[in-house]
Amino acid sequence: MTYALGRYALAMTATVAIAAWALTFALTGDGASSAIIISAVVAGLVQIVAFAMTRTLVASNLTAAWGAGALLRFLTLVVYGLLGVKVFGLPALPALVSLFVFFFLSMLLEPLFLRR
Numbered sequence: 001m002t003y004a005l006g007r008y009a010l011a012m013t014a015t016v017a018i019a020a021w022a023l024t025f026a027l028t029g030d031g032a033s034s035a036i037i038i039s040a041v042v043a044g045l046v047q048i049v050a051f052a053m054t055r056t057l058v059a060s061n062l063t064a065a066w067g068a069g070a071l072l073r074f075l076t077l078v079v080y081g082l083l084g085v086k087v088f089g090l091p092a093l094p095a096l097v098s099l100f101v102f103f104f105l106s107m108l109l110e111p112l113f114l115r116r
Helices: 002-026 032-057 062-087 092-113
Strands: none
Touching: 002 032, 002 092, 032 062, 032 092, 062 092
């Protein structure tokens, strides 16, 4: 499991870094770069936890494993929207769009590393 998790973390980090760089050109404004970087860090941490959870549950029920990971990502997006935007004052559009993009791209990588 640790080998697959390490490979996934490396691929996910590279993908998120490239996407964050690209998003800095599309999402501009006051605090946009900071919001994108914070979103990248949050996405990276949540994705590693979600992948480990999915990898553990996949043996018993594949659909439930992916559903649990999707639920974790969705709840993170909601909480991040409330805390990051409302409490910490991050710009809403760059923060939420970048987090969604990072989650989406990272989810596309998961099936490549879930094989036993």
